[in-house]
Amino acid sequence: MDIRFASLPDGYALTVALGPGQEITCRISPPPGRVAFVDILPDVFAVADAMLAQAARQAAERGQAVTCTAGCALCCRHLVAVSDHEALLAAHMIGLLPDETQTRIRQAFQTTVARLEAHGLLAELLDSHANSFADRNRIVAVQRRYWEMQLPCPFLLDERCAIYPYRPLLCRQYLATSPPVQCHGSFLADHLVHKLPLAYDLASAAASFDGLRAQMSRPVPLPALLLVNGLLQRHTPPQTTATAMLTAFLRHTADHFSR
Numbered sequence: 001m002d003i004r005f006a007s008l009p010d011g012y013a014l015t016v017a018l019g020p021g022q023e024i025t026c027r028i029s030p031p032p033g034r035v036a037f038v039d040i041l042p043d044v045f046a047v048a049d050a051m052l053a054q055a056a057r058q059a060a061e062r063g064q065a066v067t068c069t070a071g072c073a074l075c076c077r078h079l080v081a082v083s084d085h086e087a088l089l090a091a092h093m094i095g096l097l098p099d100e101t102q103t104r105i106r107q108a109f110q111t112t113v114a115r116l117e118a119h120g121l122l123a124e125l126l127d128s129h130a131n132s133f134a135d136r137n138r139i140v141a142v143q144r145r146y147w148e149m150q151l152p153c154p155f156l157l158d159e160r161c162a163i164y165p166y167r168p169l170l171c172r173q174y175l176a177t178s179p180p181v182q183c184h185g186s187f188l189a190d191h192l193v194h195k196l197p198l199a200y201d202l203a204s205a206a207a208s209f210d211g212l213r214a215q216m217s218r219p220v221p222l223p224a225l226l227l228v229n230g231l232l233q234r235h236t237p238p239q240t241t242a243t244a245m246l247t248a249f250l251r252h253t254a255d256h257f258s259r
């Protein structure tokens with residue numbers, strides 16, 4: 001992967017060569033000076049969106065256009081686990097929304113947590129993600145129970161994501177090319193829901209990157225975001241310049257999360 005930054009008056013044009021004849025370019029405006037990974041997530045999202053747009057164009061040329069549309073939020077009933085960085089950003093974004101929206105989101109989180117507790121799933125959800133995320137059988141069992149409850153994500157207001165520009169990488173990457181009606185299918189219905197093939201898994205890469213190098217993945221289940229936010233804030237992440245951090249992240253992705 002070849003990575004180039006060209007200075008602009010308000011940031012950089014970032015060009016990433018993903019392979020022979022496959023290049024994406026996007027504008028980024030990272031903060032100056034030393035930053036933590038959470039500070040450059042908007043720039044990571046810009047890179048992800050450019051990669052996803054290119055993958056969508058290529059799929060459309062093969063007759064497999066993305067079928068996701070605004071207002072469809074069937075996938076927002078799945079259990080989403082995000083990187084600790086994205087969890088911090090999502091929690092921060094709540095405080096920047098209009099008061100009424102903040103109130104609705106906080107109430108949605110309270111309702112979701114209460115329903116998980118009443119269903120006997122909250123403790124298992126927290127423990128499995130904190131202590132055995134590599135145990136796929138256990139995680140899938142939790143995901144299945146969660147999906148069966150059909151709980152909307154607490155950020156989903158009126159069937160739209162309240163933090164859409166800042167939604168996590170996993171949400172961005174979940175793009176279907178099969179008819180939307182098939183997303184009503186059963187849990188883990190890969191035979192029904194065909195997803196856009198992607199060259200890189202940026203969501204998993206972000207979860208296992210501390211800002212400079214690989215870290216043990218620290219997934220945060222989104223419904224528990226406000227329960228664990230205080231713990232996340234106690235951690236002091238490594239810092240460096242935005243261009244050095246983005247370069248390290250993209251190399252980490254290419255080395256460990258190519259598909």
Ligand code: SF4
Binds near residue numbers: 160
């Ligand atoms: S964060 Fe937004 S896009 Fe992701 S599951 Fe929640 S509502 Fe859906």
